[in-house]
Amino acid sequence: MTRYLLNRLGQTILIMILVSFLTFFLVSIMPRDPVYALYGSTIDQEQYEIGYKELNLDKPIIQRYFIWANKALHGDFGISYKYSTPVTKVISDKIGVTLYLSIFSMIISMPIGILLGIITAVKRGKWQDTVLTLLANITASIPSFVIAVVLMWVFVIKLKLLPTSGFTLPWVDFGKSMKQGVLPLVCLSLVGIAGTCRQTRSSMLEAIRQDYVRTARSKGLKEGFIIYKHVMRNGLVPIITLIGGSLGNLIAGSAFIENVFGIPGMGNLLVNSVNNVDIPVMQASVMLTALVVSVAYLVTDFLYVAVDPRISLR
Amino acid sequence: MKNTNFRHFLKHCVLGITIFALVLAFAGCGQKGSVSTPSGTHTDSKISGTGSANYVEGAERTKGGEVVNVVTAFNGFFAPKSQTTAMDVCWPALETLGYQTADGVWKPKLAESWEIDSDKFTVTLHIRKGVKFHNGDTFDAKDVEWTLSVRNTYGTASNIGSPVSIKATDDYTVVVTYKSFSLDYLNWLLPQFMYSKDTFDEKGENWVINNIVGTGPYKMKEYIPDDHLTYVRADSYWGDKTAYVDTFTWRVIPDTTAQVAAFMNGEISRLSAPNATALKLLESKGYKGVEAGALAGMQFYIMPITLDTTSPLSKKEVRQAIYTYGIDWDAMASSLGGGTYYHTDAYGVTGNPYYTKDLEFTNGPDYAKAKKLLADAGYPNGFSTKLYYGTGGQFVGSDAIATYAQAELAKIGVTVECVPLDPTVLQNDYMKGKVAKSGMLIGGTYFTPLQTQRLNQMHSPNGTMSGVMTYSDKLLELFNKIGAAKTQEDQNKALRDFVVQYVQVDSNYWPVYNSRTVEFYQKWTHYSGNARIGNAGFDPFEIWVDKH
Amino acid sequence: MNMNKITPSSDADVLKRAKRREQKKRDIRRFFRVMFSRKIVVVGAAGTLFFVLVAIFAPLIATHDPNYIQNGKNLLDPSAQFLFGTDMYGRDLFSRIVYGTRVSLLTGVLSTLLATLIGTFLGMLAAYLGGVVDMVLMRICEMMRAIPQLVISMTLIAAFGGSMMSMVIILCFGGIWNSLRMMRASALSVMSNDYVLAAKLSGEPMLKILYKHILPNSVSPIIVSASQSVGFTILMESGLSFLGVGIKVPTASWGSIINEARVYLITNPLYALIPCACLAVLIISLNLLGDGIRDALDPTLRGES
Numbered sequence A: 001m002t003r004y005l006l007n008r009l010g011q012t013i014l015i016m017i018l019v020s021f022l023t024f025f026l027v028s029i030m031p032r033d034p035v036y037a038l039y040g041s042t043i044d045q046e047q048y049e050i051g052y053k054e055l056n057l058d059k060p061i062i063q064r065y066f067i068w069a070n071k072a073l074h075g076d077f078g079i080s081y082k083y084s085t086p087v088t089k090v091i092s093d094k095i096g097v098t099l100y101l102s103i104f105s106m107i108i109s110m111p112i113g114i115l116l117g118i119i120t121a122v123k124r125g126k127w128q129d130t131v132l133t134l135l136a137n138i139t140a141s142i143p144s145f146v147i148a149v150v151l152m153w154v155f156v157i158k159l160k161l162l163p164t165s166g167f168t169l170p171w172v173d174f175g176k177s178m179k180q181g182v183l184p185l186v187c188l189s190l191v192g193i194a195g196t197c198r199q200t201r202s203s204m205l206e207a208i209r210q211d212y213v214r215t216a217r218s219k220g221l222k223e224g225f226i227i228y229k230h231v232m233r234n235g236l237v238p239i240i241t242l243i244g245g246s247l248g249n250l251i252a253g254s255a256f257i258e259n260v261f262g263i264p265g266m267g268n269l270l271v272n273s274v275n276n277v278d279i280p281v282m283q284a285s286v287m288l289t290a291l292v293v294s295v296a297y298l299v300t301d302f303l304y305v306a307v308d309p310r311i312s313l314r
Numbered sequence B: 001m002k003n004t005n006f007r008h009f010l011k012h013c014v015l016g017i018t019i020f021a022l023v024l025a026f027a028g029c030g031q032k033g034s035v036s037t038p039s040g041t042h043t044d045s046k047i048s049g050t051g052s053a054n055y056v057e058g059a060e061r062t063k064g065g066e067v068v069n070v071v072t073a074f075n076g077f078f079a080p081k082s083q084t085t086a087m088d089v090c091w092p093a094l095e096t097l098g099y100q101t102a103d104g105v106w107k108p109k110l111a112e113s114w115e116i117d118s119d120k121f122t123v124t125l126h127i128r129k130g131v132k133f134h135n136g137d138t139f140d141a142k143d144v145e146w147t148l149s150v151r152n153t154y155g156t157a158s159n160i161g162s163p164v165s166i167k168a169t170d171d172y173t174v175v176v177t178y179k180s181f182s183l184d185y186l187n188w189l190l191p192q193f194m195y196s197k198d199t200f201d202e203k204g205e206n207w208v209i210n211n212i213v214g215t216g217p218y219k220m221k222e223y224i225p226d227d228h229l230t231y232v233r234a235d236s237y238w239g240d241k242t243a244y245v246d247t248f249t250w251r252v253i254p255d256t257t258a259q260v261a262a263f264m265n266g267e268i269s270r271l272s273a274p275n276a277t278a279l280k281l282l283e284s285k286g287y288k289g290v291e292a293g294a295l296a297g298m299q300f301y302i303m304p305i306t307l308d309t310t311s312p313l314s315k316k317e318v319r320q321a322i323y324t325y326g327i328d329w330d331a332m333a334s335s336l337g338g339g340t341y342y343h344t345d346a347y348g349v350t351g352n353p354y355y356t357k358d359l360e361f362t363n364g365p366d367y368a369k370a371k372k373l374l375a376d377a378g379y380p381n382g383f384s385t386k387l388y389y390g391t392g393g394q395f396v397g398s399d400a401i402a403t404y405a406q407a408e409l410a411k412i413g414v415t416v417e418c419v420p421l422d423p424t425v426l427q428n429d430y431m432k433g434k435v436a437k438s439g440m441l442i443g444g445t446y447f448t449p450l451q452t453q454r455l456n457q458m459h460s461p462n463g464t465m466s467g468v469m470t471y472s473d474k475l476l477e478l479f480n481k482i483g484a485a486k487t488q489e490d491q492n493k494a495l496r497d498f499v500v501q502y503v504q505v506d507s508n509y510w511p512v513y514n515s516r517t518v519e520f521y522q523k524w525t526h527y528s529g530n531a532r533i534g535n536a537g538f539d540p541f542e543i544w545v546d547k548h
Numbered sequence C: 001m002n003m004n005k006i007t008p009s010s011d012a013d014v015l016k017r018a019k020r021r022e023q024k025k026r027d028i029r030r031f032f033r034v035m036f037s038r039k040i041v042v043v044g045a046a047g048t049l050f051f052v053l054v055a056i057f058a059p060l061i062a063t064h065d066p067n068y069i070q071n072g073k074n075l076l077d078p079s080a081q082f083l084f085g086t087d088m089y090g091r092d093l094f095s096r097i098v099y100g101t102r103v104s105l106l107t108g109v110l111s112t113l114l115a116t117l118i119g120t121f122l123g124m125l126a127a128y129l130g131g132v133v134d135m136v137l138m139r140i141c142e143m144m145r146a147i148p149q150l151v152i153s154m155t156l157i158a159a160f161g162g163s164m165m166s167m168v169i170i171l172c173f174g175g176i177w178n179s180l181r182m183m184r185a186s187a188l189s190v191m192s193n194d195y196v197l198a199a200k201l202s203g204e205p206m207l208k209i210l211y212k213h214i215l216p217n218s219v220s221p222i223i224v225s226a227s228q229s230v231g232f233t234i235l236m237e238s239g240l241s242f243l244g245v246g247i248k249v250p251t252a253s254w255g256s257i258i259n260e261a262r263v264y265l266i267t268n269p270l271y272a273l274i275p276c277a278c279l280a281v282l283i284i285s286l287n288l289l290g291d292g293i294r295d296a297l298d299p300t301l302r303g304e305s
Helices: A002-028 A035-037 A045-054 A059-074 A087-122 A127-141 A145-158 A174-208 A211-219 A224-235 A239-246 A250-261 A266-277 A279-307 B002-028 B086-090 B141-151 B186-188 B197-203 B203-211 B254-264 B276-284 B316-326 B329-340 B365-375 B399-409 B423-431 B451-459 B472-485 B490-506 C002-006 C011-037 C041-054 C093-129 C129-144 C149-160 C164-191 C195-203 C207-242 C254-264 C268-304
Strands: B065-071 B098-100 B106-108 B111-117 B123-126 B167-169 B173-178 B218-224 B229-234 B247-252 B270-272 B300-306 B384-389 B414-420 B439-446 B508-513 B516-519 B525-529 B543-544
Touching: A002 A059, A002 A279, A002 C129, A002 C149, A035 A045, A035 B098, A035 B423, A045 B098, A059 A279, A059 B276, A087 A127, A087 A224, A087 A239, A087 A250, A087 A266, A087 A279, A127 A174, A145 B365, A145 C254, A174 A239, A174 A250, A174 B141, A211 B300, A239 A250, A239 A279, A250 A266, A250 A279, A250 C149, A250 C207, A266 A279, A266 B229, A266 C149, A279 B439, A279 C149, B065 B086, B065 B254, B065 B543, B106 B111, B111 B186, B123 B186, B123 C011, B141 B167, B141 B197, B167 B451, B186 C002, B197 B203, B254 B270, B254 B276, B254 C254, B276 B508, B300 B399, B316 B365, B316 B399, B316 B508, B316 B525, B329 B399, B329 B439, B329 B508, B384 B399, B399 B414, B414 C254, B423 B439, B439 B451, B451 B472, B451 B490, B472 B490, B516 B525, C011 C041, C011 C268, C041 C268, C093 C129, C093 C207, C093 C254, C093 C268, C149 C164, C164 C207, C195 C207, C207 C254, C207 C268, C254 C268
Parallel strands: B065 B247, B384 B414, B384 B439
Antiparallel strands: B098 B106, B111 B123, B123 B173, B167 B173, B218 B229, B229 B247, B270 B516, B300 B439, B300 B508, B525 B543
16 A cells, blocks of 8 residues: 555645746747846847846746746746746735635535435436436536526526625635625536536446446345445445546636636736746646646545545555 | 427527517716817927916815825836836835926925036036935935945946046045936936935845835735735935825726726726826816826827838838828827827927927828829839837727728828737847848837937937838938037027928838827825926825825 | 468358448437437537538628628618628628538637547557657647646747738647547557457558558547547637737638627627637537537447447
């Protein structure tokens, strides 16, 4: 078991290193002049030369990578072109917002989704299943930004019930935070519920089809007992994957919602940094996203092994 | 069994269709079709606008209340190195050396008086005594000297004319020396916002960028990046005037629809109409917009890249054909911006001192004539070319221009491929002497009263955009005349002649549209006619809020 | 046993082959029957077919040139001349949405197709060759899995420009790794079979083994995964266009139309709502169809083994 742990950990570190190199290389071919980006486009040629040297642009790319990696390991990701503040500060300001929204929406969507998934699996073929599955399919298919735009149109513009945008933490101003947070949370949760419901349903069905269930039935055990004892415990293992996957998709998944509702979070930062070619922020954001995803998968794998000893440790 | 399933299915179908129909019905009410007709009255003075639409001369000014403004984002830095944001959002807390009233006269603020020596090329500034920063530091000549000099560290000295030296000769006098004569000395120096040197030395640049410490009647209370910026009244102000408003806040709302909705909900006090639809909507709800004048407006332009002598765009006749007859510029301006954009053939913002009506020479498109001119120039079947446009930052909106221009040029047989490209990349190519790209380039620039400065920085033979064009001898000659002018009238005439050659004759520069600011105010928000003070932002003493 | 395969075909062999062909035909017929027995799949198939037809016959259906700007006629209400009204530049919205179908379907189908082809080939290769090749490919897979596809696509588009071709390539690039992993897992399970081992030993060329023995057993999961990827790819493409990094002007992509229309939501809601509806219906139809294919293939697969 420990060997597996170490193996996976080592893999994750290797992946992070590869990702860092990929990001750096990708970003270096961006069509943006970093000197003008940092100092403004009205500087003269002399100033440009000075800036060029300061940013180490005269050195070969491999050397630049190591300089950047070295600094990054010490926690210095450079200064953002747009905000002129250290990248670490920019990200730390915004990561909290995204975390808050994502975790809140997961707390809402997971239980509801799992419950609905169980219902559809148990009532397979009956009208509850058809309706719920259909709704889940539809909701999961509609792009999240479409849901966001339509909801914004209905509740903000037509009905004028909710404020247009913005974000407040609940301990700063509870009422305002709730009003501003309703629509983004609803959007995030809807997507979460639909996905969770579908996954739960398919894994539960998978479990129901298993031999041991048939055996239990033939033994004459009550259906409810079977569901509880065998199906749920086994069918819920993939839920761990679900949680891991959702955590992993934290930043990218929130990008659209944050974009529509003007929420200053990580997703929006990532998108804007690519659009504005804010190179230091872009590098750091991509690295952070990769880190979050990798850690999420790592934790999921461990939980998997811990929960179900049948899963082979390759 | 099958029947009941099908019935259920049918039920759900009906439900779904009903919902869909309801949605469409919702969408149906609230439709406002609009045919935008090319409009646009050109503003004619430097600083115009009569403040809020409900301003009553001599009305009583109540103390208290909050003014909430909105921005799409905080651009630029709150730092002395490039004061781009200061004029937009820092004027409650930061002050300038002087300010300009509507008739163009400079009035003192942090600088009590000044003298200009035209022979020695110096400006002597006399600094006001008894002023303190919000954190208690004394304001004196060393702060002025530092704020002005620090631009050299960041390469932005050209914004104040690249002075040769800046010296504080005593605690309350600063002498600035330039290398040559210019009519812009005051235009350069007086609108500069003053920062505290002691604070910078003590706290460092990163702190200064995110915390505003100034001498103004308001001090910064809170700044959350990408969310809001708040000021409260500072009781230790040096002047004896009353500041009425309790709090100034800027909220960040990046989405323009959200901005308009927020204004109509009463969440914000004042809004610059972000687009034509917003303008029409607000007016239809009874709000009256106020033209804020085009003093520091924005002009989008297209520059044909003419360095490649084999490209059709290097021929003057081709360029003239495209600009004069090939594109419906008025329709483009009104389509992209409705009542907030207008087309002008003049370089810079209409209303600049050298502007006269005969600078406008395009009369609407004549596609047949354009095609004929192209054929005469040797391109009867048109040609292919590229159109480069920037994305993000100040170039937002360039893609709309590119789309429109591409569709228009297709009508005269010119096939345009739109290529997103950061203009600074192009700029750098030329400065490094790399091979020229050929095609066209969309740019945007802010114009200020510093018309010659913008010219020098960008379009002079040594400017940043010089690398995309070939200057005719006549153009060079006219350009030099601008720098040689000794009086404002001479300069205006020289500018006029240059612009005619630049846009009409050589067709090296194609203005696309200028943006005009139309502002809306809530009934309880009052900005008097003297509230706007040129490049120094607003005068906080001319703003007040009714109890509501 | 293998030696027998080289002998010329006897009558018994011919009969066996004919029987297999009959079985295959029956399987295919059963597959379609099972699939279309559920009403919901029929709906999905109908929806997909509708959009496919619109895409194919776009030039006949569209009333105007989608990129032609009618000067001064922007943001008009729906009328007889402009069925859905006009957009912010003055272009006919109906024609743009019709042609937008092409963009969505083309990018979705092409990139999924390419990704599946390349991914399955590489997956089989990784499983078959093992060793260094396998390790390298798997590491790349994990690397790509660690960065969300949205991020990779955005940076690649920013670097390489957003023409339709580059969009297809970039989306394909993002989707290869999923098929690769799936194919590899499936191939590995087949590889342990005796006849594959024997084929290897008897010196059959690698490609032949891959395509004759390994591939046919994995067809079902591939088809299922591919049919579900198409919807996802279309979603990704429209999402990128919505954020402003997608296919560049002036091509009409539904996502970019929605992005343009966002600003005008108050006064011209249909401008945004119609492409939203089209996008939703297309992806829903594709996913319903994909689910139907998956459910129909499942029992068939189990029946065979």
